[in-house]
Amino acid sequence: MPRPLHSQQLLRPVPSDIAISDAIAPLLIHEIAAAAGILPEEVVPYGASKAKISLDVRDRLKDAKNGNYVVVTGITPTPLGEGKSTTTIGLCQALGAHLDRKVFACIRQPSQGPTFGVKGGAAGGGYAQVIPMDEFNLHLTGDIHAITAANNLLAAAIETRMFHESTQKDKALFNRLCPRAKDGSRTFSPVMLRRLAKLGINKTNPDDLTEEEAAKFARLDIDPETITWQRVLDTCDRFLRQVNVGVAATEKGHIRTTGFDITVASEIMAILALTTSLKDMRERLGRIVIGLDKKGEPVTADDLGVGGALAVLMKDAIMPTLMQTVEGTPVFVHAGPFANIAHGNSSIIADQIALKLAGEDGYVVTEAGFGADIGMEKFFNIKCRTSGLTPQCVVLVSTIRALKMHGGGPNVVAGQPLDPVYVDENLELLERGCANMQHHIRNALKFGVAVVVAVNVFASDTEREIELVKAKALEAGATAAVESSHWADGGKGAAKLGQAVVESCKTMRAQGSPFKFLYPLEFTIAQKFEAICKEIYGAAAVDFSEQAKKKMEIYQARGYGSLPVCCAKTHLSLSTDPTAKGVPTGFTVTVRDIRASVGAGFVYLLCGDMMTVPGLPTRPGFYDVDLDVETGKVIGLF
């Protein structure tokens, strides 16, 4: 099915992403699916060029051997990004259309918010992208919208319950929750039985409860000060960062200060990314902790009676979406959790399906968000731990631009012209900057995987610069280091990279894939955090605010100590200071606060302020976006 781009299709200068996407007619998604070994009844089409894929594939192929599992990550990036998505797509195009391997790319669905703000598209770029890129960047198959709906139903359930509890006595509340049918009987709904079990009340007939039990069951007694559940919208609306709700007279003065996050920051997004089945997802959604009651006990979505409804809203979203690259390579797009307050990796389910479809000789290439200190560490310690899947190879994307910055080059700022050091040869800056790359290589090696460095080349890079980076990569222990020009040349430009990945995977398989985690789950939260900070970031010490210390104690007592940890820190430095480039040393990482995503299954530690709603600039990208009303085509989207 993969079909190489012909040289006459590779225009110079490289056109805009939307122009390239528009000019290449996608294959029918049914054809892509069939070529990938997916049965027609496992395909749920959404138009002609995207489809959801049933989890039945995984069950049908449960006895097949998994393919080779490759994760694409990067050095500490500039604010412009160093091309991880583009490399992921280009590498898969190379493996499929040029090296004749069965291959799947597994990538994240981007938030729609930034599409109209400042960010470029997330479908890769140039001749290494997913098509149709407008569908990829917009509604896709509705998963993010489903998360918005589920997240906000839970939020509405919280406020409404507090409101109703404030105006009703215990008995009235219980009678409203368990009303009598026409024949006078009454029953608990299944979700209520979950709450009863949690409370240790072993009764199934509402009429059997004592007054005290009925009150305990009916009154959640949520402490408004402890609510961590926010509303979400997939829009860059900075004015929603903090809001007062309940201002209308009908809410009788129950005003509360809360906020919105962008939808991809919802815990439900992290759940979608980490879940392994419908049953597992239902349980995780029900376990979500929205805050505490006035006794300090966690209140869950199932306590509110809404876990089942959340699962219903998410039942289609659990299926990954199949699309294709410009060279017809199959691509699974599924989930896109934040890379700081969440783990920043696409879904386990998509990887599982793809690994079965790829089979022993095939390849699944997935991408981890931010730099390797963040996305890759979480890929290994959170995602692979939850899935039980074993990766063989890390592709570390490096650019000469970013390495020069780490060597002491001036600030790189989005929307401003680059300093000449970034376009002229400068071996001195570059050599110094390679230390950052080497640090990430040595980190990756700690997990027992092969490391292939991909030098994502720009037109201004010189041969001597490229050779220097490659030498430095090998020096630090990389299995291979290869330049790649997929953005301009498509899969052909990544063929050498593909070959290096094939050989590295073969070597690791021969060694029995000696993958290992950085820390055992038995470590305390503090121990896990320290392992990450010292081993991965290169910190000298860790520190905790009083609040964080207190919460850690509570979390350990509640059993959350056995969860993996997720560090929320800047991606612009190995340290927590975004201006500290290269390989900072001697620094301390301080945890300001700590929270638990109990449904998703990790504890996250806030090291700095995390922005969960981006703003729009004075001239947002939407100024250029329009519809060709004759053809229905999108204009001006990147």
Add this chain to the structure above:
Amino acid sequence: MPRPLHSQQLLRPVPSDIAISDAIAPLLIHEIAAAAGILPEEVVPYGASKAKISLDVRDRLKDAKNGNYVVVTGITPTPLGEGKSTTTIGLCQALGAHLDRKVFACIRQPSQGPTFGVKGGAAGGGYAQVIPMDEFNLHLTGDIHAITAANNLLAAAIETRMFHESTQKDKALFNRLCPRAKDGSRTFSPVMLRRLAKLGINKTNPDDLTEEEAAKFARLDIDPETITWQRVLDTCDRFLRQVNVGVAATEKGHIRTTGFDITVASEIMAILALTTSLKDMRERLGRIVIGLDKKGEPVTADDLGVGGALAVLMKDAIMPTLMQTVEGTPVFVHAGPFANIAHGNSSIIADQIALKLAGEDGYVVTEAGFGADIGMEKFFNIKCRTSGLTPQCVVLVSTIRALKMHGGGPNVVAGQPLDPVYVDENLELLERGCANMQHHIRNALKFGVAVVVAVNVFASDTEREIELVKAKALEAGATAAVESSHWADGGKGAAKLGQAVVESCKTMRAQGSPFKFLYPLEFTIAQKFEAICKEIYGAAAVDFSEQAKKKMEIYQARGYGSLPVCCAKTHLSLSTDPTAKGVPTGFTVTVRDIRASVGAGFVYLLCGDMMTVPGLPTRPGFYDVDLDVETGKVIGLF
């Protein structure tokens, strides 16, 4: 393609809606489409049982004659509803599977919010429903989510623009809006040219603008007090009715009190329902007025530069969704605007496509929201006026329960047991209550259409009661009056109703379909309003608040006077007092406020308080909803 339900499928007692929907295997949507005359390339599948249908169908069949056009409406309802949707679906099942006519039902997409609150499903019910009903009531094909996204992008654009204008001088603002490219040149984007044209600035090079012109262009100077654009969510979240936004420190004290509506109340939903093409939709979206500038001039979405992006977000939503009834009748589901602050009717585009597909001998049955005084009046005066389509027949749904209430029966309250008068024979109450039905029949006749009364029968209705209603209907000028038992019996139960509709349409066609509007567009806003109140509601007089009077003057001056008017009043009475049942007389209708939906193309007059975010009850419907995690089936949804 329509296939009658076999008697062995008609279970007694009639199972729950979800149980019926689950038990009947839908036909493949491709088969439904093919049988309806839709070409494979005009079908955009969303899974196996729903598909969007391309507007190309309408262009391909532009020379075909339209089918017969039937609108289903109702008498003034009880809060339980009188079964308009069920009758619409049942009638179509009868026409298709039992009377062998080519037929399409065109209905509204329901809001997802109330699905988890108190309301029943909107897919019809019993053996007259659209399947799969869970997909119908949940995400469907994402149109409402697209509206949420578009509505809130516009809201974010408003706040952000005000924020940026507050911190930037004219020149800086202009330079940010029109930045220079690397070569020093700069251009206006197409949407900016629209604003320039509006301002009467006939220049296309940013460098040619005088300082004054540049300032005029760049500074929208929105008066925050005049902003009418709200954010939306498709969730019953009463705490969002009024909110303060911008509370976070990053927004530097620019706090503003505003609110959320439920998504179906968005003007963009009304636009989707009334638009006739992509081009038309793009223009309407750009014309949306979000508020006024400090000189009192309207500020539009295109002034904010976002009209094109809104059209891009809505480009798939413009295609109606094809589904099917339990008897395989094709159903178009498209748009679901509020029936008070908007016009409460499904989309023009779906009706247009269906009428072409039905052809001269076929039937298109659509449904108008609320009672005939509201939904039907708006169907004729707003929807048919905008579309140019000519209806032949009104089906007026009546229930003996509601008529008894109008005759003086006690209050009917959702969730509370019915008073015995509603289940025992009571001809006296019923006869008195028939006046309400007769009033609606006479109203419909004013538009030059035939009226068929459908008595939606319940098990407790007696033969004498049914005969009384039928006699009263004929007395008032109905062409026919027929009982219908589609809820329990499917299409077979509506066969007599179908026959009556066929004959009525034939008669009207023979008369040349003498359809006419209630008022000409040349009337002033006040004259239009008076015509509706006196002719339709039966009011003695109309009155306007000072604010409404002032706004009317402004709207007339701005040219909005030529738009049709949309009255927002209670549906529970012909008057504005929801407790006034039967046929109230001598009352005055007072307009509290008046607003313009310039994009949708109507002016709406608020006669009473309209609730645009329903709340959740103490025990929301979501308590019963869950997923069967083994089969993936939805449990407990109605």
